[in-house]
Amino acid sequence: MSLSHALLGLLAIAPASGYELTKEFERDLGRYAWQAGHTSIYPELNKLAGRGLVHVAHEGPRGAKTYDVTPEGRDELRTWLLRPPGEGAVVRNEQVLRMFLISALTPEDQRRMLTSIAENTALTAAEIRASMESEDEPERGERSGFGRLAGEFGVRQLDAVHEWAEWALTELDIPDRERSSAQA
Amino acid sequence: MSLSHALLGLLAIAPASGYELTKEFERDLGRYAWQAGHTSIYPELNKLAGRGLVHVAHEGPRGAKTYDVTPEGRDELRTWLLRPPGEGAVVRNEQVLRMFLISALTPEDQRRMLTSIAENTALTAAEIRASMESEDEPERGERSGFGRLAGEFGVRQLDAVHEWAEWALTELDIPDRERSSAQA
DNA sequence: GCCTTCATGTAATACGTTACATGATTAC
DNA sequence: GTAATCATGTAACGTATTACATGAAGGC
Numbered sequence: 001m002s003l004s005h006a007l008l009g010l011l012a013i014a015p016a017s018g019y020e021l022t023k024e025f026e027r028d029l030g031r032y033a034w035q036a037g038h039t040s041i042y043p044e045l046n047k048l049a050g051r052g053l054v055h056v057a058h059e060g061p062r063g064a065k066t067y068d069v070t071p072e073g074r075d076e077l078r079t080w081l082l083r084p085p086g087e088g089a090v091v092r093n094e095q096v097l098r099m100f101l102i103s104a105l106t107p108e109d110q111r112r113m114l115t116s117i118a119e120n121t122a123l124t125a126a127e128i129r130a131s132m133e134s135e136d137e138p139e140r141g142e143r144s145g146f147g148r149l150a151g152e153f154g155v156r157q158l159d160a161v162h163e164w165a166e167w168a169l170t171e172l173d174i175p176d177r178e179r180s181s182a183q184a
Numbered sequence: 185m186s187l188s189h190a191l192l193g194l195l196a197i198a199p200a201s202g203y204e205l206t207k208e209f210e211r212d213l214g215r216y217a218w219q220a221g222h223t224s225i226y227p228e229l230n231k232l233a234g235r236g237l238v239h240v241a242h243e244g245p246r247g248a249k250t251y252d253v254t255p256e257g258r259d260e261l262r263t264w265l266l267r268p269p270g271e272g273a274v275v276r277n278e279q280v281l282r283m284f285l286i287s288a289l290t291p292e293d294q295r296r297m298l299t300s301i302a303e304n305t306a307l308t309a310a311e312i313r314a315s316m317e318s319e320d321e322p323e324r325g326e327r328s329g330f331g332r333l334a335g336e337f338g339v340r341q342l343d344a345v346h347e348w349a350e351w352a353l354t355e356l357d358i359p360d361r362e363r364s365s366a367q368a
Numbered sequence: 369g370c371c372t373t374c375a376t377g378t379a380a381t382a383c384g385t386t387a388c389a390t391g392a393t394t395a396c
Numbered sequence: 397g398t399a400a401t402c403a404t405g406t407a408a409c410g411t412a413t414t415a416c417a418t419g420a421a422g423g424c
Binding site: 185187219220221223224245246247 | 382383386387391392
């Protein structure tokens with residue numbers, strides 16, 4: 001299960017409360033990598049504490065508990081991160097699924113959808129670029145490096161999808177038989 | 185739930201049995217977009233049939249049932265495909281999660297991991313490129329267009345990750361203070 | 369005083385995976 | 397005849413989402 005490793009990783013970068021971790025999942029992490037709500041996070045933190053991989057480092061006001069990884073937790077995380085990419089890695093992406101099913105539509109609808117994808121990816125990429133340039137303030141402290149890597153990753157991925165959509169649009173204009181013979 | 189739409193989409197491209205659909209999920213679809221095993225697929229097909237979105241078009245040997253979408257199913261699929269990308273789209277990608285957590289590692293381990301990512305993406309992209317060039321035979325019939333779009337998508341995405349990893353590796357060499365002042 | 373944000377949890381339900389189970393057909 | 401592949405299903409378990417529930421602290 002990857003939620004445990006996601007939590008382990010976030011806590012290894014910087015100790016945090018369940019509440020703060022929940023917000024992290026609402027940002028880039030949940031957008032590109034892994035989603036989780038607070039109702040999964042709190043029980044999972046308790047399980048991890050039970051297994052001795054994290055521990056409550058500090059208790060603040062309003063019952064807030066700041067968790068930190070233990071040395072055992074750090075070991076477990078490192079093993080998982082350095083493990084070569086296995087075939088059985090979990091992948092689930094609704095947006096990509098839509099793209100794969102495009103050929104179920106009529107050519108007009110396909111064009112409509114690809115155009116909308118091209119526009120959306122360009123727009124979102126531009127937004128991220130803008131926020132990356134303004135977000136020089138290292139307000140979020142230790143996790144600012146995380147934000148830069150994530151932002152850069154997001155932009156590059158969006159650009160790739162954008163260009164794929166544009167390519168697919170030009171492909172739509174080429175009749176089937178021309179394509180197979182003209183293939184480079 | 186997206187599994188139902190995945191099945192609807194595949195059947196809209198070409199009628200198929202649960203067994204054939206299962207194999208589809210073991211290929212590009214499961215690799216980049218959505219995973220599902222036969223134990224989810226068979227019950228889901230029955231549910232879809234119950235809702236009148238698909239129907240058994242033909243019964244073959246060994247109890248094989250070929251499903252096809254009904255007009256209602258096609259409507260439902262079209263609505264879903266053309267719906268603008270909502271914020272709540274499901275995303276779950278173990279590989280990307282690992283990348284996001286890289287900063288939890290020591291610089292040496294980070295370098296190790298990024299190098300391995302760069303190598304793996306290059307290798308896999310090359311494999312797909314090779315199989316795309318040889319796979320001109322339209323053996324799989326109606327779904328060959330699906331394969332081309334998917335292959336192209338996969339290659340572009342892998343290239344993007346590859347370049348991101350290479351960029352991240354060069355970033356590792358730049359000390360923190362230089363980076364913020366030299367940012368373009 | 370009231371609303372918002374902070375902060376954590378449980379319970380019911382839905383969804384997905386693993387293990388179990390069965391039988392027909394084809395290839396050797 | 398034996399193994400592999402085709403073909404479908406159920407049951408148990410684990411994981412995730414939605415709804416429900418509670419209370420403290422801070423801003424206005």
